[in-house]
Amino acid sequence: MQRIYGTAFFNEKALAEHVHRLEEAKKRDHRKLGRELGLFTFHHWAPGAAFWLAHGTTLWNLLAGYMRESLFPEGYxxxxxxxVYNKQLWETSGxxxxxxxxxxxxxSEGETYSLKPMNCPGHMxxxxxxxxxxRDLPIRYHDQSVLHRDEASGVLAGLTRARxxxxxDAHCFVAPDQIAxxxxxxxxxxxxxxxxxxxxxxxxxxTRPETFLGETATWDQAEAQLREALEAAGQDYRIAEGEGNLYGPKIDFxxxxxxxxxxxxxxxxLDYQLPERFQLKYIGEDNAEHRPVVIHRAIFGSFERFIALLIEHYAGAFPLWLAPVQAVVVPIADRHRDYAESAAARLRAAGLRVEVDARQEKMGYKIRSAQLRKVPYMLVTGDREAAGGAVAVRHRRDGDLGASPVDDFIAAALDEVRRRGARDRVQATHR
Ligand SMILES: [Zn+2]
Structure with a gap:
């Protein structure tokens, strides 16, 4: 009896959690938020391809820049x-x-070409x-160019299944003993x-699937090096026996x-096949020709999918460093407009993304509208602020934070951007 009762309770709780999760998922749906936040849109004449609107393009560029900044110090x-490539390239790559x-x-001109579905053959x-x-190895190529895959229009779903x-994307060319x-x-x-x-x-x-290309010994060595790397990086992992690609083992996140x-x-x-197909070689220390190994790797995966993930993860309330609009300056009355514009100009000069809401609407309306757009900071400017060179700071989650000299707000905001503050903002979205 005890056990049955316990199980029933567990199920009820699990059911409640499940329902909550479904509701949350609906609220966070990136297609809905993408439209509401002015990030992207679609048109049936370009199935599976997003039109990135101004705020979405800002977010995209921030992510692209962040990735470049992360990769350049790593030698990429x-x-x-x-x-577009002639079909001969695709025949060579398989x-x-x-x-x-x-x-x-x-x-074109009697020849068959194809839009690239991946960057690898071009990098070869x-x-x-x-x-x-x-001496040149590892060579690391990073590439953010546009890819196309002809998904059936029936399975296209916002940014997560796009054409x-x-x-x-990146490809690292290494000597076999450099893998780990x-x-x-x-x-x-x-x-x-x-x-x-x-x-x-x-x-x-x-690890190695039942059908595979190459030698068993090479596979064993490769898998051993991947394990060694996982352990050296202190990374917990589980093994998916036999789930590797035809051409090499892999690590998925x-x-x-x-x-x-x-x-x-x-x-x-890891890939031993493309270097073979493209006859890649480097001159070794022994002056003989050797075949490099290619490591295909992506961290975001696709930008589209990663942006969908971020929208749903943060429920549209991006942390300050990623928010397309970081602050809205709200003049209380028309006579505060010039001051609001000059405060906004100072924020912009410091590198912050700022708008001024000078509409002839009530304060409460303008605050609500910025809240709905999930703008992190609202900076209210009235007589007192204009006289004191200040802004009244309001945070989308924490509410009123009091008045602050413009320069102090700028310094605090830039510090928050630098720290990225991902963790505390994510916790906020749990509420
Ligand atoms: Zn690749």
Missing amino acids: VELRTPL HWAHYEENMLRVE LVFASEVRSY QFCQD GEVERLLRLVQRVYADFGLEFAVELS HVVDAIGRNWQCATIQ
Whole structure:
């Protein structure tokens, strides 16, 4: 009896949690918030491809810049590579045989081309375009260019299943004995990046599948190096036996959002096949030619998917460093407008993203409207503030914070941006 009672209670609680989660998921739906916050829109003439509106483009650029800043100190260089390639490239890479139905074709002058579904083959061409020495390795190419995959229109779903997307894609070309060291660096980088967004994650190492390309011994070595890297980086992981790719083992990252849902984002994949197909080589210390190994890796995964995740994770209330509009200056009456504009100009000069709400509406209305747009700070300016060179600060979650000299507000806001403050803001979204 006791046990049955206990189970029933557990189920009721689980049911309540489940219902709560469904409601939260609906409120946080990135398609709904994307429209309300002016981030992006779609049109049926461009199925599966987003139109990024002003605020969405700001957010995108912030993420793209953040990723560049994170990668340059790690020794990456950024490339911009073609979007359309002759089918011969895809025959060489093996995509034409295995992936053709997912690629968008283009015909020109009797030749068949395709829009790229991934950056890897283009990066192989760049690597092969020069003589490489062991001294140059690892070589790390980063590329944020546009990709297309021909998803059936029935399965397209906002930003999470799109036909057009970009990745924070990179390929690291390493000598076989550099795998463990490179993967360990990568793991530490992924840990840092996710911490900046307050995201928890679980890691999975996928090993040799039943059907695979290459030698068993090579696979064993590769898997051993991945394990070594995971342990060196102090990363917990579970093993997904036999779930590796045809061409190499991989490490996948499953991000858990604020309401406990799983998103597959980052991936680190070892590849021995593309270097073979493209005949890549470097000159070793022994003066002989050797084959490099390629590590495919992305941390956000696709920008589109990652932005969908962030919108739903933060419920649209982005932390200050990511908020498309960081503050709205609200003049109380028309006569405070000039002062509001001059305060806003000082904030902008300091690098903050600021708007002035000079509409002829009541204060309460303008505050509510900024709250609905989830703008982090509202800066009210009236007679007292204008006389004292101040703004009355209101935070979207914490309410009134009192008056502050403009310069003090700027210093505090810049500090909050620098700290990113991901963790405390995420907790706020739990409420
Ligand atoms: Zn790749």
